[in-house]
Amino acid sequence: MTVAINAEKLTKKYGDMTAVDGISFRIDEGECFGFLGPNGAGKTTTVKMIHCFSPITSGSVTVFGKSSTIDNREIKKMTGVIPQEITLDVDLTVYENLMVFSRFFDIPHHEARVRIAELLEFVELQAKAKSRIHALSTGMKRRLLIARALLNRPRLIIADEPTTGLDPQVRHLIWQRLRLLKNRGATLILTTQYMDEAAQLCDRIVIMHQGKILKEGPPAQLVADEIGREVVEIRVAREEDAGLIAKLTDIACGHERAGDTLFFYCRDGRDLMKKVVELNLPNVLNRPATLEDVFLKLTGRSLAE
Numbered sequence: 001m002t003v004a005i006n007a008e009k010l011t012k013k014y015g016d017m018t019a020v021d022g023i024s025f026r027i028d029e030g031e032c033f034g035f036l037g038p039n040g041a042g043k044t045t046t047v048k049m050i051h052c053f054s055p056i057t058s059g060s061v062t063v064f065g066k067s068s069t070i071d072n073r074e075i076k077k078m079t080g081v082i083p084q085e086i087t088l089d090v091d092l093t094v095y096e097n098l099m100v101f102s103r104f105f106d107i108p109h110h111e112a113r114v115r116i117a118e119l120l121e122f123v124e125l126q127a128k129a130k131s132r133i134h135a136l137s138t139g140m141k142r143r144l145l146i147a148r149a150l151l152n153r154p155r156l157i158i159a160d161e162p163t164t165g166l167d168p169q170v171r172h173l174i175w176q177r178l179r180l181l182k183n184r185g186a187t188l189i190l191t192t193q194y195m196d197e198a199a200q201l202c203d204r205i206v207i208m209h210q211g212k213i214l215k216e217g218p219p220a221q222l223v224a225d226e227i228g229r230e231v232v233e234i235r236v237a238r239e240e241d242a243g244l245i246a247k248l249t250d251i252a253c254g255h256e257r258a259g260d261t262l263f264f265y266c267r268d269g270r271d272l273m274k275k276v277v278e279l280n281l282p283n284v285l286n287r288p289a290t291l292e293d294v295f296l297k298l299t300g301r302s303l304a305e
């Protein structure tokens with residue numbers, strides 16, 4: 001197995017503030033690896049250090065064996081970045097944005113034309129080739145960023161929150177495309193705040209919080225190991241907590257509180273639900289465990305907090 005990325009004690013400081021706090025991880029070629037975490041966790045800062053955009057304060061990271069230092073041309077050549085911010089040139093059309101970008105990689109004009117046609121089809125934007133950027137919806141701009149990231153036929157694709165703020169239809173289109181790229185052999189790094197996105201796309205994830213990696217593993221395994229199979233959510237006033245926890249805690253394998261909700265974890269929700277019915281509790285939900293529960297258990301906060 002070829003190692004795509006190897007990070008050792010990777011650290012980024014902005015003045016006194018540590019944005020990325022000595023994290024180590026390894027990504028194999030062909031994997032989809034996810035960084036999952038709330039706002040400010042350090043996801044973007046981490047990927048910017050990988051793709052040679054942001055200088056490393058200490059530690060190291062290599063991309064296919066090459067050391068990531070600012071403006072390492074070899075790494076930039078084999079990497080495609082879908083940035084979190086929409087960094088398109090608003091004075092140009094869709095087609096022109098791609099053509100100008102292709103020059104950064106010294107792609108000959110005729111070859112660029114072929115690739116642009118292919119990529120516009122890939123992201124379903126053929127009809128918008130002559131449109132200016134301000135005439136595009138957010139979903140279209142995101143798809144254009146994906147096309148742009150693929151112009152140099154990258155071996156490594158970094159997608160920084162590729163579906164934030166998009167409607168479900170566009171999210172699914174983007175997920176399909178990212179899966180297709182992975183099936184063609186690309187290595188994918190994804191950052192996201194969406195648990196379902198990480199679960200859908202990633203072979204392995206790390207959960208990041210305040211610049212640190214809290215846990216690493218395949219999404220389903222993290223859920224099974226940390227939580228179990230099912231969660232029973234009960235919305236209650238805080239004063240009722242203690243009594244309820246005492247009554248249910250023997251049946252559940254753990255519990256957590258976030259806001260007005262108590263979360264009970266269990267291998268199988270049926271016994272707990274029986275008790276809930278006996279106690280005649282209102283506002284109860286029994287559902288499968290998710291990565292959101294893992295995050296809550298690890299940090300005592302929900303991702304949205």
Ligand SMILES: Nc1ncnc2c1ncn2[C@@H]1O[C@H](COP(=O)(O)OP(=O)(O)OP(=O)(O)O)[C@@H](O)[C@H]1O
Pocket residue numbers: 014017018019037038039040041042043044045046084193
């Ligand atoms: N250029 C910068 N100067 C100073 N501080 C910064 C800079 N960029 C990021 N930070 C800080 O570093 C921390 C991590 O930010 P980062 O953008 O990496 O988080 P993130 O996980 O990508 O969050 P989001 O989900 O909001 O995109 C935050 O506290 C942020 O304020």
Ligand SMILES: [Mg+2]
Pocket residue numbers: 043044045084160161
């Ligand atoms: Mg970010």
